[in-house]
Amino acid sequence: MKLSPHHVNFRGHGALAKSFDPKRIVLYVLFALFGLVLSVVGVYGSSALRLYWEANRMMNASNDLINTALGCGGSTDLTESSQTLVDSTRKLRDELDKPQWTFIRDHTGYGNDINAARTLLNAMGNLVDGPFTDMTNLSERLSGFSMENKTVDLSALAEMPQIIKTARSDIKAEISALDKLDQPTIPAVARLVDTGRNGLKSVDSLLNEYDELIDLLPQLLGENGKRTYLVAIYNPAELRSGGGMVGNIAPITADNGKVTIGDFIATTDITYPDQPLDKRNEAEAEVFGLWIWKYPQTTTMNPNFRRAAETLTDLWKNSGHKNVEVDGVIALDPVFMQSLIGATGEVTLSDGTTLNGTNAVNFFLNELYVKYPKYEEQNKFTNAASQKIMTHVFSNANASTASAMLKAIRDSSATGHFKLWMKDDEQLAALIQTNVLDANVAGTLPYDISKPVSGVYFSQLTASKLDWYLDTQITVKKTCGQTFQTAQGVLDDTMQPAMATTLADVDDRTLGDEYTVVVKMKNRLTQKELETLPVFVTGKDGNGHSYLRVTLMAPFGGEITSISYDNAVYMGNGRVADHQFVVLDPSDGIAPGDTATVSYTVRVPEGATSPLDVVTTPVIGPKGIYTGTNGVVDDSCKGDVPDKVEDELIGKDTSVPDLTDPEADGIGAIEAVAQAKAAEAKRNAGGDAAATGDGTTDGDGGSTDDSANTTNGGTTDSTDTANAAGKTDSSSKGSGDKSGGTSGTGTSGSSSSSSSSSSSAKDPSAMLDSFSNLTDSVQCPVDIKQLAL
Numbered sequence: 137m138k139l140s141p142h143h144v145n146f147r148g149h150g151a152l153a154k155s156f157d158p159k160r161i162v163l164y165v166l167f168a169l170f171g172l173v174l175s176v177v178g179v180y181g182s183s184a185l186r187l188y189w190e191a192n193r194m195m196n197a198s199n200d201l202i203n204t205a206l207g208c209g210g211s212t213d214l215t216e217s218s219q220t221l222v223d224s225t226r227k228l229r230d231e232l233d234k235p236q237w238t239f240i241r242d243h244t245g246y247g248n249d250i251n252a253a254r255t256l257l258n259a260m261g262n263l264v265d266g267p268f269t270d271m272t273n274l275s276e277r278l279s280g281f282s283m284e285n286k287t288v289d290l291s292a293l294a295e296m297p298q299i300i301k302t303a304r305s306d307i308k309a310e311i312s313a314l315d316k317l318d319q320p321t322i323p324a325v326a327r328l329v330d331t332g333r334n335g336l337k338s339v340d341s342l343l344n345e346y347d348e349l350i351d352l353l354p355q356l357l358g359e360n361g362k363r364t365y366l367v368a369i370y371n372p373a374e375l376r377s378g379g380g381m382v383g384n385i386a387p388i389t390a391d392n393g394k395v396t397i398g399d400f401i402a403t404t405d406i407t408y409p410d411q412p413l414d415k416r417n418e419a420e421a422e423v424f425g426l427w428i429w430k431y432p433q434t435t436t437m438n439p440n441f442r443r444a445a446e447t448l449t450d451l452w453k454n455s456g457h458k459n460v461e462v463d464g465v466i467a468l469d470p471v472f473m474q475s476l477i478g479a480t481g482e483v484t485l486s487d488g489t490t491l492n493g494t495n496a497v498n499f500f501l502n503e504l505y506v507k508y509p510k511y512e513e514q515n516k517f518t519n520a521a522s523q524k525i526m527t528h529v530f531s532n533a534n535a536s537t538a539s540a541m542l543k544a545i546r547d548s549s550a551t552g553h554f555k556l557w558m559k560d561d562e563q564l565a566a567l568i569q570t571n572v573l574d575a576n577v578a579g580t581l582p583y584d585i586s587k588p589v590s591g592v593y594f595s596q597l598t599a600s601k602l603d604w605y606l607d608t609q610i611t612v613k614k615t616c617g618q619t620f621q622t623a624q625g626v627l628d629d630t631m632q633p634a635m636a637t638t639l640a641d642v643d644d645r646t647l648g649d650e651y652t653v654v655v656k657m658k659n660r661l662t663q664k665e666l667e668t669l670p671v672f673v674t675g676k677d678g679n680g681h682s683y684l685r686v687t688l689m690a691p692f693g694g695e696i697t698s699i700s701y702d703n704a705v706y707m708g709n710g711r712v713a714d715h716q717f718v719v720l721d722p723s724d725g726i727a728p729g730d731t732a733t734v735s736y737t738v739r740v741p742e743g744a745t746s747p748l749d750v751v752t753t754p755v756i757g758p759k760g761i762y763t764g765t766n767g768v769v770d771d772s773c774k775g776d777v778p779d780k781v782e783d784e785l786i787g788k789d790t791s792v793p794d795l796t797d798p799e800a801d802g803i804g805a806i807e808a809v810a811q812a813k814a815a816e817a818k819r820n821a822g823g824d825a826a827a828t829g830d831g832t833t834d835g836d837g838g839s840t841d842d843s844a845n846t847t848n849g850g851t852t853d854s855t856d857t858a859n860a861a862g863k864t865d866s867s868s869k870g871s872g873d874k875s876g877g878t879s880g881t882g883t884s885g886s887s888s889s890s891s892s893s894s895s896s897a898k899d900p901s902a903m904l905d906s907f908s909n910l911t912d913s914v915q916c917p918v919d920i921k922q923l924a925l
Contacts, residue, residue, distance in 0.1 A: 193220055193223075193224035196220070221264065222264050222265075222269060225257070225260050225261050225264045226261060226264070226265070228257055229254075229257040229258060229260070229261040232250075232253060232254055232257055233254065237250055237254075238250075245321060246321055246322070248317070248318045248319060248320045248321055249320045249321050249322045249325045251317060251318070252317050252318075252320040252325050252326075252328075252329050253325060255313055255314060255317055255329075256314065256328065256329055256332050258310075258313070259310035259313060259314060259332065259336070260332075262306060262309075262310060263303070263306055263307065263310065266302060266303070266306055270295075270299045270302070286396055286397045286398070286527075287394055287395065287396045287397075288394075288395050288530050289393060289394050289395075290357055290390075290393045290394070290395055291357070291392055291393025291394060292393070293353050293354070293357060293393060294353070294354040294357070294359055294393055296350050296353060297350055297351050297353070297354070300343055300347070300350050303343065304340060304343055304344075307336050307339060307340045307343075308340065310336055311333060311336050311337060311340070314329060314332060314333045314336070315333070317329060349566065349567060349569075349570040349572065352563060352566050352567070354393075355563070356390065356563070357390045357392075357393045357395065358389075358390035358391045358392055358393065358394075359392060359393070361391075362389060362390070362391040363389065363390045363391070363463045364387055364388070364389050364390075364460055364461060364462050364463060365387070365388045365389075365390070365462070365463055365464045365465065365466055366385055366386070366387055366388075366448065366449065366452060366462055366464070366465045366466070367385065367386050367387075367388055367397075367400075367465075367466045367468070367526075368382050368384075368385050368445075368448060368465060368466070368467045368468075369382070369383050369384040369385070369400070369468060369469070369518075369522055370382060370383070370436065370467055370468065370469040371383040371469070371470075371500075371501075371601075372469055372470070372471075372501060372603060372754065372755075372756045373500075373501040373502070373505075373601035373602075373603055373604050373756075374596045374599075374600065374601055374602075374603060375594045375595055375596045375603040375606070375684070375753055375755070376434060376436035376437050376594075376595045376596075376753070377436060377437050377438065377439040377593035377594065377595050377687050377753055378436035378437075378438065378439050378440070378441050378444050378579065378593075378753070379436055379467070379469055379552060379553075379555075379753060379754060380436065380469055381433050381434070381436070381596075382403050382432050382433050382434075382435060382436060382448065382467075383402065383403060383433070383518065384400045384401065384402060384403065384518055384519060384522050385400065385401060385403055385406075385432070385448070385452065386398045386399060386400040386401070386522070386523075386526075387452075387457075387460075388466075397523070397526055397527070397530075399519070399523070400518075400519040400522045400523055401519065402515045402518075402519065403431075403432040403433050404433070404515075405455075406432045406451055406452065406455040407454060407455040407456070408430055408431060409429070409430065409451065409454055412426075412429045413429060413447065413450035413451065413454060414446070414447075414450065416443065417429040417447060419712065420438055420443065420712055422708070422710060423708055423709075423710040423711075423712050423717050423719060424437055424438055424687070424712070424717070424719065425437070425707075425719075428444075428447065429447055429451075432448055432451045432452070434595075435447045435448045435451070437595045437685070437687075439581070439591060439593045439687065439689065439753075440579070440580065440581050440712075440713060441467065441555045441557065441578070441579025441580070442557055442578060442579060442580055443713070444579075445465035445467065445555075445557035445579075446557070448465060449462045449465060462559065463558065463559050463560070464556060464557055464558040464559060464564075465556070465557045466554075466555070466556055467554070467555040467556075467557075467579075468548075468553065468554050468555075469553050470496055470497045470499075470500040470501060470756075471497055471548065471551075471553040471754075471756065471761070472544070472548040472553040472554045473496055473500070473525055474491075474493060474494075474495075474496035474497050475493065475544035475547070475548055475553075476525075476529050476541065476544050477491050477492060477493055477496055477525065477528070477529075478492065478493020478494070478540070478544070479493070479537050479540035479541045479543070479544045480528060480529050480532035480533065480537045480540075480541065481528075481532055481537075483524060483525055483528040485517075485520075485521050485524055486517070486520055486521070486524070487507075487517070491525075497756065498758070500518075501601070501604050501756060502604050502758075504517070504518070505601050505669075505670060505672055505673045506669065506670065506673075509670030509671075509672055510672075511672060514672075529541075542572055545572060545573065546571070546572055546573065546574055549573045549574040549576060549577035550574035550576050550577075551576075551754070551761075551763065552576065552579065552754055552763075553754070554577065555577055555578070555579045556573065556577045556578065557578070557579070564577075564578060581689075581692070581713055581715055582691070582692055583692045583714075584692065585691075585692060585693040585741040585743040585744060585792055585793070586743055586744060586745045586746065587744070587745070587746045587749070588691035588692075588693075588694055588740035588741060588744045588746065588748050588749065589691055589692075589748075589749050589750075589751055590653065590688070590689060590690060590691050590694070590696075590738050590748060590749070590750050590751075591687070591688070591689030591750070591751055591752070592610060592653070592655050592686065592687075592688060592689075592750060592751070592752045592753075592764070593686070593687040593688075593689065593752065593753045594606075594608075594657075594684050594685070594686060594687075594752070594753045594755065595684070595685040595687065595753075596682065596683065596684060596685075597683040597684070597685055597721065597722065598675045598676070598677075598681070598682070598683040598725070599672075599675065599676060600672070600673060600674060600675035600676075600682070601672065601673045602659070602661065602673065602674065602675065602680065602682045603682070603755065603756075603757075604756070604757055604758075605659060605660040605661040605665075605682075605757065606657060606658070606659065606660070606682065606684075606755055606757065607657070607658040607660055607755075607757070607759070607762075608655070608656065608657055608658075608752060608755050608762050609655075609656045609658075610653060610654065610655050610656070610750055610752065610764065610765050611653070611654045611765075611770065612651050612652070612653050612654075612747075612748055612750055612765055612768065612769045612770065613651065613652045613654075613769070613770040613771075614649060614650070614651050614747070614748075614769055614770065614771040614772075614773055614777070615649070615650040615651065615652065615737075615773075615777065615778060616772060616773035616776050616777060617773075617776060617777075617778060618778055618781055619778050620650050620697070620737070620739075620778045621650060621652050621698075621737050622634065622636070622650065622697040622698045622737045626700075627652060627654075627698065627699075627700040627735040627736070627737065628654065628700060628733065628735050630702065630733070631700045631701060631702045631733060631735060632700055632701070632702070633700065634698040634699065634700045634735075634737070635698060635699055635700065635706065636697065636698050637696050637697060637698055637699055637709050637716075637718050637736075638695060638697050638698075639695060639709070639711065639716060641711075642695050643789065644782065644786060645742070645783075645786055645787050645788050645789040646693065646741060646742050646788075646789045646790075646791070646793065647694065647695060647739040647740075647741065647742060647779070648694075648739060648740050648741055648742040648743070648744050648779050648788075649739065649740055649744070649748075649777050649779050650697070650737055650738070650739045650777075650778065650779065651737070651738055651739075651740070651747075651748045651769065652735060652736075652737050653735065653736050653737075653738060653748075653750055654733065654734075654735045655686065655733065655734045655735070655736075656731055656732075656733050657682075657684060657686075657726060657731065657732045657733075657734075658726070658729075658730070658731040659680070659681075659682045659726040659727065659728050659729065659730055659731075660728075660729075660757075661674070661680045661682075661728040661729070662728065662729070663728065663729075665680075665728075666679075666680045666728055679727070680727070680728040681724070681725030681726060681727055681728075682722075682725055682726040683721075683722040683725040683726075684722055684726065684732070685707075685719065685720065685721050685722065686704065686719075686720045686734050687717055687718070687719050687720075688717065688718040688719075688720070688734075688736055689715055689716070689717050690715060690716040690717075690738055691738070691740050691741065691744075691748070692714065692715060692741070692793070693740075693741030693743070693792070693793045694716075694738060694739050694740045694741050694744075695716055695738065695739050696709075696716055696718050696736050696737070696738050697737045697738065697739055698736065698737045699718055699720070699734065699735070699736040699737075700734070700735045700736070701720055701732075701733065701734045701735070702732060702733050703722060703723055703724060703725075703726065703732040703733075704720040704721065704722060704723055704732070704734065705720065705721045705722070705723050706718075706719075706720060707719040707720060707721050714793070714795055714796060718736070720734060739779075741790075741793075742779075742788045742789060742790045743790040743791070743792070746767065747767055747769040747771065748767075748769060749764065749765060749766065749767040750764050750765045751763060751764040752764045
């Protein structure tokens with residue numbers, strides 16, 4: 137007899153029988169599997185949704201940051217975007233590190249993709265947790281400029297060298313990790329990995345470019361003691377050889393990172409000395425006159441900015457600041473100021489005038505004198521305006537304006553509208569090495585015999601603002617045939633016979649080809665303007681005559697052999713800083729509507745491999761900015777030149793001349809940097825002759841234009857000064873117009889020997905150029921998702 141459990145009865149047997157129904161078993165299994173699937177879907181689905189959500193947050197934050205950096209604007213402020221980027225990157229990395237994604241990595245064909253995504257997120261996470269967070273915290277600690285105490289606290293920047301050092305170490309480690317990855321299966325993942333790797337390499341390269349500057353920052357900001365820099369404002373409406381009259385000056389001090397802008401004063405308030413302030417002033421005055429050391433307004437009649445800056449420093453110290461050590465002089469003009477305003481947004485002055493990236497030059501060189509015809513009013517207004525603009529620039533210097541400001545500084549330093557002298561040449565060389573500054577920022581004279589540069593420098597001798605109405609035009613023609621133009625005694629039938637200007641210490645064997653340079657200067661002032669403009673503009677006599685001094689400079693190792701003129705007085709001919717200078721003063725002045733002409737013959741050194749380039753003081757007017765010929769020469773000789781005949785008779789010497797001036801500017805640390813950059817540019821170009829930006833061709837002594845005289849040389853193509861002053865983009869991106877530098881491509885009044893190399897097709901500063909080109913070419917707003925995929 138079989139016993140059944142007490143709880144098993146008839147009903148129990150029925151239920152048990154039903155439970156073993158095959159259909160029901162299958163149904164239960166299906167329900168169980170469906171539950172499992174739902175669980176798996178829930179786990180992976182919720183994780184995928186979190187990944188998607190955080191990825192979007194990260195992309196949006198990145199979008200804001202990159203649009204801000206490119207000047208395209210952003211929907212949130214930098215601090216909020218930075219915090220979002222940090223938070224989303226961490227959460228995205230943590231989510232993808234969860235076990236369920238490890239399971240997919242280990243049991244599917246997408247293992248390489250999961251590894252790649254994790255490695256890329258780890259790289260981002262490590263950089264975000266480390267140097268990015270450090271830099272964000274540092275930027276939040278930087279105080280803004282205060283009008284009340286005229287001070288900005290930049291002391292936090294002293295931490296930058298260590299942050300950047302750590303960042304570069306981290307970046308190299310992450311690049312190495314990405315390099316070791318197996319090839320992802322999904323093409324989009326592979327592209328993202330390549331984009332990330334290349335991006336990190338670009339950042340590392342960029343940080344390398346600025347390494348020296350970053351290391352130098354604490355010292356420049358007074359970490360080791362208070363430093364003083366002078367800011368000098370040039371006024372090109374009243375020309376001087378080196379750019380313009382020095383109108384206003386102010387000290388900037390840096391003490392343990394706290395930077396204070398002192399009050400601007402007119403240079404007429406500086407005490408004038410009774411004798412030269414250094415020995416070199418005495419030698420310079422023999423050629424340029426006592427102007428160059430006696431009055432701060434005329435220190436720039438010396439075309440050598442380095443010496444003009446040293447003399448201005450001495451004059452300032454002699455005027456109640458004897459115990460102040462000046463570490464540098466920053467010279468800028470309205471073109472540079474306009475480009476900075478364009479980069480940082482418009483500024484409203486005390487009288488309600490609003491300046492932007494297109495109208496500042498016209499205002500300061502033209503409208504100002506109509507609005508404030510009295511000298512005292514002008515001085516008061518320009519001092520306040522200079523202070524307001526400097527305050528505005530400091531207050532608006534941030535990540536969104538950084539790229540435009542860097543471009544403005546670099547372009548202006550290349551074209552002579554922003555110049556810098558440092559007492560320590562090594563520090564200036566380090567700044568140039570960063571490529572933020574062009575080597576021409578030093579304003580030194582050219583010392584390269586292979587690329588001959590002659591200078592034509594203008595200085596207004598009457599107190600006026602007439603040079604806004606000056607038109608200049610220069611042509612250069614190479615001498616062909618058997619005899620030199622100098623020997624014929626006539627340079628132009630409309631002028632007096634040529635006068636010889638050869639120097640006794642020049643060996644003819646060291647001289648090469650001869651060129652005839654014709655300089656025309658027209659006073660565009662009309663009768664109506666003469667009658668309506670204030671005397672402060674037209675000159676104290678009220679007749680509008682422009683009294684221009686013309687200072688001619690021979691190329692290094694070359695010689696000015698003769699001159700001819702129709703409205704001038706010969707003042708002197710001598711050597712300064714191993715360059716020959718010939719000085720002509722006006723006789724009757726250039727009357728409104730009239731033109732004066734100066735012609736001269738010049739021989740380049742025997743070692744020249746490029747045609748003669750003629751640079752001028754930048755002449756700024758409503759039509760644009762004129763800076764010289766850009767190497768354009770009328771040359772139809774085809775080798776038939778008198779120098780060839782001379783070489784057969786007396787031989788030739790292509791050696792570099794000895795430097796008789798022990799402190800010859802352009803030689804030393806600054807020149808070494810310029811030469812190194814030129815050598816790097818040549819290497820980047822593959823050793824081939826590279827076309828330069830000034831119309832010459834390296835390694836080619838031939839002509840750049842065999843057809844006929846070209847008269848527009850360095851004139852900008854623009855028909856208005858707004859464009860001539862350098863708008864880099866006709867549209868507005870972010871805050872203000874993006875302006876920077878000048879569109880005039882010739883070198884400035886004080887030309888550095890590196891000016892040609894700095895404009896080569898393969899430039900060592902290509903990183904900054906590429907970034908600038910990107911900012912000019914992007915379509916705002918930028919969509920980083922499209923860029924990445």
